Amino acid sequence: MPSSDPTTLRARHALEFPGGYTRTTGPVIGRFLTELRDGRVVGVRTAAGRTLVPPLEYDPDTGDAVTEEFVEVGPAGTVESWAWVNTPRKGHPLDRPFAWALIRLDGADTALVHAVDAGDVKAMRPGLRVRPRWRAERTGHITDIESFVPEVTRIVSEVRVEYSLRPGLALTRFLQGVAEGVFIGCRCGGCHKVYVPYRLSCPECGVSITEEVAVPDTGTVTTFAINNLPDPRAPEVPFVSAYIQLDGTDIPMIALVGGIAAHEVRQGMRVRAVWVPEEERTMSMSNIKWFAPTGEPDVEL
Amino acid sequence: MSNPCAVIGVGQTRYTTKRRDVSIAGLVREAALRALQDAGLTWQDIDAVVIGKAPDLFEGVMMPEAYLADALGAAGKPMMRVHTAGSVGGSTALVGASLIQGGVHDRVLVVAFEKQSESNATWALSTHQPFSASLVVGAGGYFAPHIREYIRRSGAPEHIGHLVAVKDRQNALKNPYAHLRIPGINLKMVESTPMLWEPIRYLDTCPSSDGACAMVLSSAGKLTDSTPAWVLGTAMRSEPIFRAGRDTVNPQGGKDCAADVYRQAGITDPRREIDVAEVYVPFSWYEPMWLENLGFATEGEGWKLTESGATALDGDIPWNASGGVLSSNPIGASGLIRFAEAALQVRGMAGEHQVDGARRALGHAYGGGAQFFAMWMVGSDRP
Numbered sequence: 239m240p241s242s243d244p245t246t247l248r249a250r251h252a253l254e255f256p257g258g259y260t261r262t263t264g265p266v267i268g269r270f271l272t273e274l275r276d277g278r279v280v281g282v283r284t285a286a287g288r289t290l291v292p293p294l295e296y297d298p299d300t301g302d303a304v305t306e307e308f309v310e311v312g313p314a315g316t317v318e319s320w321a322w323v324n325t326p327r328k329g330h331p332l333d334r335p336f337a338w339a340l341i342r343l344d345g346a347d348t349a350l351v352h353a354v355d356a357g358d359v360k361a362m363r364p365g366l367r368v369r370p371r372w373r374a375e376r377t378g379h380i381t382d383i384e385s386f387v388p389e390v391t392r393i394v395s396e397v398r399v400e401y402s403l404r405p406g407l408a409l410t411r412f413l414q415g416v417a418e419g420v421f422i423g424c425r426c427g428g429c430h431k432v433y434v435p436y437r438l439s440c441p442e443c444g445v446s447i448t449e450e451v452a453v454p455d456t457g458t459v460t461t462f463a464i465n466n467l468p469d470p471r472a473p474e475v476p477f478v479s480a481y482i483q484l485d486g487t488d489i490p491m492i493a494l495v496g497g498i499a500a501h502e503v504r505q506g507m508r509v510r511a512v513w514v515p516e517e518e519r520t521m522s523m524s525n526i527k528w529f530a531p532t533g534e535p536d537v538e539l
Numbered sequence: 540m541s542n543p544c545a546v547i548g549v550g551q552t553r554y555t556t557k558r559r560d561v562s563i564a565g566l567v568r569e570a571a572l573r574a575l576q577d578a579g580l581t582w583q584d585i586d587a588v589v590i591g592k593a594p595d596l597f598e599g600v601m602m603p604e605a606y607l608a609d610a611l612g613a614a615g616k617p618m619m620r621v622h623t624a625g626s627v628g629g630s631t632a633l634v635g636a637s638l639i640q641g642g643v644h645d646r647v648l649v650v651a652f653e654k655q656s657e658s659n660a661t662w663a664l665s666t667h668q669p670f671s672a673s674l675v676v677g678a679g680g681y682f683a684p685h686i687r688e689y690i691r692r693s694g695a696p697e698h699i700g701h702l703v704a705v706k707d708r709q710n711a712l713k714n715p716y717a718h719l720r721i722p723g724i725n726l727k728m729v730e731s732t733p734m735l736w737e738p739i740r741y742l743d744t745c746p747s748s749d750g751a752c753a754m755v756l757s758s759a760g761k762l763t764d765s766t767p768a769w770v771l772g773t774a775m776r777s778e779p780i781f782r783a784g785r786d787t788v789n790p791q792g793g794k795d796c797a798a799d800v801y802r803q804a805g806i807t808d809p810r811r812e813i814d815v816a817e818v819y820v821p822f823s824w825y826e827p828m829w830l831e832n833l834g835f836a837t838e839g840e841g842w843k844l845t846e847s848g849a850t851a852l853d854g855d856i857p858w859n860a861s862g863g864v865l866s867s868n869p870i871g872a873s874g875l876i877r878f879a880e881a882a883l884q885v886r887g888m889a890g891e892h893q894v895d896g897a898r899r900a901l902g903h904a905y906g907g908g909a910q911f912f913a914m915w916m917v918g919s920d921r922p
């Protein structure tokens with residue numbers, strides 16, 4: 239409806255020749271389109287031996303008519319340059335983001351403009367190898383090629399291996415202790431070293447270990463890392479992962495340190511395990527929230 | 540006494556973030572072909588192939604020895620895979636050398652690779668298995684505490700690591716195969732990069748690289764016109780990761796391995812008798828730590844050697860003239876690259892990063908939680 243307000247007086251008007259203009263292709267362009275309908279791309283040779291794709295009727299270098307020699311090119315080609323279309327418009331060949339690209343088909347001396355359905359702008363680069371994606375129903379039109387698509391250079395190999403894991407005798411015993419708020423270790427009868435977590439053999443002596451030892455939940459930070467990369471098991475960044483030697487043991491465990499700013503953690507600092515409330519405990523190390531400072535003086539390492 | 544063994548061919552790919560143009564097979568073949576060309580040989584001249592790579596989860600490729608047999612011309616020949624975590628490249632060379640030294644074969648192709656762009660090392664190293672009693676935090680989080688402890692024990696000033704980070708990248712600028720090339724690299728650049736795992740900054744760490752390295756090893760009777768690097772000593776050691784009293788800063792396994800390889804090569808004073816060393820330094824601080832572990836400096840003094848410039852390309856004992864792991868890290872290949880670069884040095888074929896007159900060189904690799912060690916000494920003179 240035309241507006242009645244003279245300052246915004248405006249109307250839509252479309253110019254469209256009924257049925258569309260007819261064009262006579264001439265022999266050169268006609269051959270190109272005919273070959274397209276058959277699923278092939280051809281170029282035309284110039285007198286100087288260049289292969290023009292898409293073909294032109296007259297050689298732009300000399301003004302002479304091109305030869306009558308047609309050569310099949312492609313179907314693969316190389317992107318020379320491109321512009322990304324982030325928001326396709328009505329009339330664009332694709333309804334999703336794509337690139338307009340200058341594509342030099344193999345065997346051609348000139349580049350063809352066409353759409354590249356690359357999925358992502360990051361996939362586009364000069365030198366990208368592409369191939370035509372043909373329409374099933376072809377009519378002899380440049381859109382018989384729906385678009386070009388990158389060659390296959392990578393596949394995704396989905397690998398998934400599922401295990402049914404059991405912790406084994408030693409770790410089960412240790413986790414039973416952890417469920418009750420106790421660290422269970424062991425003492426080697428050969429070297430008398432105390433290991434935690436509980437284990438069944440001594441890595442030094444190679445003998446079986448039979449003596450079980452309950453270990454206190456206090457210990458000393460021997461060394462540590464301040465991690466600035468996030469980790470699903472740490473509440474925040476930075477977090478401290480520390481080697482903690484529990485009192486009376488001879489080997490450190492790696493665990494989180496909390497309840498103190500990361501940069502205040504020290505080598506030699508005394509810590510104690512912070513257990514989750516009893517009703518939340520399971521047979522898992524998640525029973526220990528982290529180790530927090532006891533407030534005792536630091537230990538000389 | 541074992542039979543003499545020599546390196547007669549070395550092949551490397553240009554180490555880079557992503558080799559999208561080749562498959563894993565294409566990558567290893569490229570290195571192998573270059574090694575064969577260097578040796579003046581063809582696939583037919585090779586008796587056996589030994590391959591190494593990092594643990595399977597890294598690229599999800601199980602049994603690379605089966606998948607890559609065709610690419611490495613191994614059809615109808617013995618082929619085996621070596622598997623010792625980060626030290627695997629070194630161990631691969633040593634297994635290959637042992638086949639020559641033991642008189643089993645005359646020419647062995649050793650190859651190692653990693654295509655880190657097709658994998659994720661941090662994921663592969665921290666799979667969060669249920670029932671774990673220990674917090675596993677990936678390589679940086681694992682090694683940072685040992686570095687902190689080294690600094691505490693030795694009293695090293697905090698810039699020492701950064702000196703190594705700069706020095707190795709300066710060397711990399713002279714190595715056409717190196718991955719990280721940072722023109723104008725200096726202390727300020729290293730210090731301005733983010734702190735990842737204190738005290739390790741971003742540029743104190745190695746890159747993730749795609750690449751492969753290969754060597755042709757030969758018995759004394761089957762040399763070609765190519766200049767040989769003679770193997771003067773080989774040693775491997777391992778130790779349990781969880782052992783009470785284990786010294787993770789200065790591991791016994793490393794000391795024992797070095798003592799063994801020096802004894803075989805007749806080295807009593809490594810600082811003076813070795814001309815150049817290619818040592819596995821994935822975090823910058825591992826240079827002073829391994830200087831001590833490998834006997835180039837007494838305990839607590841390694842950082843002074845680094846600080847004095849002794850380990851620079853123009854120092855009296857250049858370490859990692861190639862730029863080292865800090866500049867190129869296709870993990871499975873990184874150890875083999877150290878061994879190969881040591882060989883290139885004594886062959887006089889290291890190009891712009893050649894140490895003048897190098898006659899004896901050490902190649903070193905370590906892996907796991909600093910629990911696997913592999914070393915060799917190579918020299919220009921036949922033992």
Ligand SMILES: [Zn+2]
Pocket residue numbers: 426427428429430431440441442443444
């Ligand atoms: Zn024992």
